[in-house]
Amino acid sequence: MAQIIDGKKISQEIKDELKEAVAVLKEKGVEGALAVIQVGADPASSVYVRNKKRACEYIGIRSESYELPEGTSEEELLSLIQKLNDDSNINGILCQLPVPAHMDENKIIRAIAPGKDVDGFHTQNVGALVVGQSGFVSCTPAGIIQLLKRSGIDIAGKHCVVVGRSNIVGKPMALLMLKENATVTVCHSKTADLKGICREADILIVAIGKPKFITAEYVKEGAAVIDVGIHRQENGKLCGDVDFDAVETIAGAITPVPGGVGPMTIAMLMNNCVEVMTR
Ligand code: GUN
Numbered sequence: 001m002a003q004i005i006d007g008k009k010i011s012q013e014i015k016d017e018l019k020e021a022v023a024v025l026k027e028k029g030v031e032g033a034l035a036v037i038q039v040g041a042d043p044a045s046s047v048y049v050r051n052k053k054r055a056c057e058y059i060g061i062r063s064e065s066y067e068l069p070e071g072t073s074e075e076e077l078l079s080l081i082q083k084l085n086d087d088s089n090i091n092g093i094l095c096q097l098p099v100p101a102h103m104d105e106n107k108i109i110r111a112i113a114p115g116k117d118v119d120g121f122h123t124q125n126v127g128a129l130v131v132g133q134s135g136f137v138s139c140t141p142a143g144i145i146q147l148l149k150r151s152g153i154d155i156a157g158k159h160c161v162v163v164g165r166s167n168i169v170g171k172p173m174a175l176l177m178l179k180e181n182a183t184v185t186v187c188h189s190k191t192a193d194l195k196g197i198c199r200e201a202d203i204l205i206v207a208i209g210k211p212k213f214i215t216a217e218y219v220k221e222g223a224a225v226i227d228v229g230i231h232r233q234e235n236g237k238l239c240g241d242v243d244f245d246a247v248e249t250i251a252g253a254i255t256p257v258p259g260g261v262g263p264m265t266i267a268m269l270m271n272n273c274v275e276v277m278t279r
Helices: 009-028 043-059 072-088 105-111 124-128 139-151 170-180 193-200 245-247 262-278
Strands: 033-038 064-070 092-093 159-163 183-187 203-205 224-227
Touching: 009 043, 009 105, 009 139, 009 262, 033 043, 033 072, 043 064, 043 262, 064 072, 072 092, 072 105, 092 262, 124 170, 124 183, 139 170, 139 224, 159 170, 159 193, 170 183, 183 193
Parallel strands: 033 064, 033 092, 159 183, 159 203, 203 224
Antiparallel strands: none
């Protein structure tokens, strides 16, 4: 039976550490405030945004909510971002993605001042990660590094296979694993012999957005399997990109869905918010 990597517990530990750090900063007169922008009322985005605001409240930083109607123009959103960039009382800004189709997502991301980009999506922060300089790191991959480290899973020298090449997860994940001295392979929808490559992984990180795609045949005995996916099944239950019940019997360690990677994203967002306060 595999070790179950408990993201709920680890994310709680991190939030508690951050809560203490915020209390110490407050004694020194340093306050934190995160501006959270949501355009439209996508139900999934609303849940994420609510959870982010709750996490701010828990660790003791202020959150300011900007709920804009679906029909907001790109210009209006850019002007709000500019106003928040210039506001010295705001130290972190995030715009929940996706934005409506009439907006250019890349333009929105680039508009956020890199020093307030707690999502780590700005090209300047991504570039810093590529060349190994300091900057904000995308929260989900940063959370996965914490999950591995805090579960006692060694990374250096291991073969890590990342399945998925998105800007938010796959690409920064590969760079972070490289920074931790893993040997990294990135796979995607056009990869030949995906199964064979996955079977060589000591650490398999899956972010492909296909429910239960990774079965036991994709996994080497004893491998650590990290599942970034989250899907609602017809029976109402949640599942990931990994067929948990099948893979658990062969993996050395595995993240559940829910309660694995998901809670770590918000914990690392809070980590980035606290980092801005210490700059
Ligand atoms: N949409 C899905 N994940 C994220 C995230 O981590 N940050 C933002 N801003 N939007 C998202």
